[in-house]
Amino acid sequence: MPAFAPRSDTEGEAAAPGATPTWRACPEVPRELVRRSAPGMRYECARIKVPRDWAGGSGATAGPGAGETFEIALLRVRSDKQRNRIGSLLVNPGGPGGSGVDTAVYLSFGEQFGGLPDTILDRFDIVGFDPRGVARSSPVECIPDADLDASFGYDPDPRSQESFDGFVALSKRIGQGCGDKYGNQLPLYSTEQAARDMDAIRAAVGDDKLTYLGYSYGTLLGATYAQLFPQRVRALVLDGAVDPRQGLIAGSESQAKGFERAFGNLHRWCAANAARCPLAPDARAAVTSAIDKARVSPVRAADGREATAGWVFYAVISSLYTESGWQELARAINRLEEGNPDDVFRLADAYADRDDNGHYTNLFDANMAVNCADEEERPSLDRIRQLQSQWRQQYPLFGPALAVGLVSCTEWPGGSDPFPTGRADGAPPILVVGTTGDPATPYEQTPALAEMLGVGRVLTWEGEGHTAYPQTACITQAVDAYLIDLTVPVEGKRCPAR
The missing domain is CATH 3.40.50.1820 (Alpha/Beta hydrolase fold, catalytic domain)
Incomplete structure (x- = not known):
């Protein structure tokens, strides 16, 4: 965007x-x-x-x-x-x-x-x-750029309890900052x-x-x-x-299914169009490998920014919004493998609304305020951890991240104002x-x-x-x-x- x-x-x-x-x-x-x-x-x-x-x-x-x-x-x-x-x-x-x-x-x-x-x-x-x-x-403007960088760059599937707890702590800090600024007016953004x-x-x-x-x-x-x-x-x-009529959990699972299905379509297109897709013959394996490598050895851009697993994941998400994005993702992952993360950052930043100076619009401040104001259902952290494991089996590329994303509203302050x-x-x-x-x-x-x-x-x-x-x-x-x-x-x- x-x-x-x-x-x-x-x-x-x-x-x-x-x-x-x-x-x-x-x-x-x-x-x-x-x-x-x-x-x-x-x-x-x-x-x-x-x-x-x-x-x-x-x-x-x-x-x-x-x-x-x-x-x-x-x-x-x-x-x-x-x-x-x-x-x-x-x-x-x-x-x-x-x-x-x-x-x-x-x-x-x-x-x-x-x-x-x-x-x-x-x-x-x-x-x-x-x-x-x-x-x-x-x-609504209450999330610092540094916290948004940390959130988008975070491991999309934090498996260890320590890593999961780190994401919870980040979400708590974000929620507290917005609650301190807007207090009981947060439900008014419903x-x-x-x-x-x-x-x-x-x-x-x-x-x-x-x-x-x-x-x-x-x-x-x-x-x-x-x-x-x-x-x-x-x-x-x-x-x-x-x-x-979908609640927060059902809506997130629906998206996990949708992104897995869309990525499956990209995978089949890539296999059938190897001349235009450097990830052929197995785009899923190539993308999964890129995310795994980014967890342990992220590629560093010329300005020092690291293409962590989170940034690679959001480049994938961004590319699936249009069919033309499929070839862009293939090129980005291929260039990342060659040591150049610029195209990965370009795709991910377009999704996150982040400019070249590292500044964000208030897209995701408002996104969280509205989504969380709309929802009465706030799943517990234990329930989210269960879903993370369950959806990893059902929707391996996208399920864990969509489960962990539920933490944002769980840690969001204020009441709710559900829609009819x-x-x-x-x-x-x-x-x-x-x-x-x-x-x-x-x-x-x-x-x-x-x-x-x-x-x-x-x-x-x-x-x-x-x-x-x-x-x-x-x-x-x-x-x-x-x-x-x-x-x-x-x-x-x-x-x-x-």
């Missing part, structure tokens, strides 16, 4: 809750992100204030944040060719912790650059928002609170009903909105679905898009989310990587017809990989 832009678009006065925001031209945002604006596109920024706690309360019943506000940053993209405007398309890239402001900029460059089709850009304002706690929206902010955004942009495109965790935001405000939904596209997990009765059909080779939100979650909502319609892409729209003409045509004309794909529609 690219680095967030400097927060110049937070200048000026934020509109009070319920008030109409003042939009101002902000071409500096795309310039800071990608050095230019998209041709024929105008960029405007605004901020609105929202209650910190939508539950309210006063006096003795008041909760943390009662009467206080957060500021939410918005960016609106409008095409000079816009005709027959339908309204605004609100977008969220997931995470949690991803910037919707940045996403709106990237999507504005059109389909040939991986953005939205002209058919969408010509009919909608594209509105990106940074959810509460993220980037420009009252950001998904349900952010979904209620989305309705304030809908009102602020002047739409009677919400049209929304959410990726990955953004599908959870959209699903929560649909349950809270079913009558205010016009059209929701939920791409890379999260099943809200029910039907969206009264909402129109909601399009739920899934990719059969998706590692991060495995395909099984797509029909599960559609079934939970009761009004979900599944659209399947038989492809690789994380999320589908607008990857192929088949997916693009189906989603565009839904967003523009509210035409729902036929039941069971599947799109081929290419």
Whole structure:
């Protein structure tokens, strides 16, 4: 994920809750992100204030944040060719912790650059928002760069009790630092609170009903909105679905399965394309060997940074989000074997949102704050240790790390504010898009989310990587017809990989 832009678009006065925001031209945002604006596109920024706690309360019943506000940053993209405007398309890239402001900029460059089709850009304002706690929206900032370096670089499968205890101590230090800074306000960064902010955004942009495109965790935001405000939904596209009914443990195991399956696909591709994959014929053995070697003798970069087992592991994770990343990983592991870790760090840093100077955005500060606020289930350290051993047998490359990752919320302070997990009765059909080779939100979650909502319609892409729209003409045509004309794909529609 690219680095967030400097927060110049937070200048000026934020509109009070319920008030109409003042939009101002902000071409500096795309310039800071990608050095230019998209041709024929105008960029405007605004901020609105929202209650910190939508539950309210006063006096003795008041909760943390009662009467206080957060500021939410918005960016609106409008095409000079816009005709027959339908309204605004609100977008969220997931995470949690991803910037919707940045996403709106990237999507504005059109389909040939991986953005939205002209058919969408010509009919909608594209509105990106940074959810509460993220980037420009009252950001959560409480994890030092050094602790993030230590966390990402840590052994992904700490087998000895001493090594496991070291990771627990690091997680405790991170949690304590965030608890000391934010205290009992940490639960206010929950998904349900952010979904209620989305309705304030809908009102602020002047739409009677919400049209929304959410990726990955953004599908959870959209699903929560649909349950809270079913009558205010016009059209929701939920791409890379999260099943809200999974608890913390089930969700982590689902990802372990998804990444193992995606890596198996990479392994088979590599064996069949040896000329393009220097890890052939056995990519799994090559990657496992690279991680094992990094545990005892990490390769040192020219600047002294060591490619420990954790950094190699996160390079693997990063590469599985797109099919194009497979060849990048093969090259990175091959160069690591030759003594050059630069490509490993490039892949891992892209995942971690770490720049060349070793500075992180607040992506993972917000990620932990949201994930842990959402969860009532906090497994014990003994239970996590059991899962680590169990998942090592079932999902050898990814299972142990996903089990050990549960420690973060176990050691996170503050209470919880779980999101709803029910039907969206009264909402129109909601399009739920899934990719059969998706590692991060495995395909099984797509029909599960559609079934939970009761009004979900599944659209399947038989492809690789994380999320589908607008990857192929088949997916693009189906989603565009839904967003523009509210035409729902036929039941069971599947799109081929290419």
